[in-house]
Amino acid sequence: xxxxxxxxxxxxxxxxxxxxxxxxxxxxxxxxxxxxxxxxxxxxxxxxxxxxxxxxxxxxxxxxxxxxxxxxxxxxxxxxxxxxxxxxxxxxxxxxxxxxxxxxxxxxxxxxxxxxxxx
Numbered sequence: 001x002x003x004x005x006x007x008x009x010x011x012x013x014x015x016x017x018x019x020x021x022x023x024x025x026x027x028x029x030x031x032x033x034x035x036x037x038x039x040x041x042x043x044x045x046x047x048x049x050x051x052x053x054x055x056x057x058x059x060x061x062x063x064x065x066x067x068x069x070x071x072x073x074x075x076x077x078x079x080x081x082x083x084x085x086x087x088x089x090x091x092x093x094x095x096x097x098x099x100x101x102x103x104x105x106x107x108x109x110x111x112x113x114x115x116x117x118x119x
């Protein structure tokens with residue numbers, strides 16, 4: 001038994017190098033619903049399903065090829081058809097796919113693609 005009861009997750013945040021480019025990527029390309037910016041902060045809020053995602057612009061940009069920790073990432077649920085469409089679209093737009101694999105077992109069995117932080 002836990003000492004406290006957490007009822008849910010309010011939001012997740014994703015650090016980004018360029019807020020405007022990231023808003024285009026997550027909104028226009030991935031289709032997340034924009035909610036708006038948070039005051040004067042360099043933070044934009046999006047929703048997908050019942051989840052709220054904050055894009056938070058870093059104070060200092062980092063090298064796009066730098067991988068902070070390969071175990072730390074985010075994943076979105078899409079249909080197999082959308083995954084194929086995404087692969088084609090990312091290739092057209094020169095968005096590098098780092099890994100594409102099918103996890104057949106485990107907690108989250110899924111066909112996944114891992115992208116470099118492009119924004």
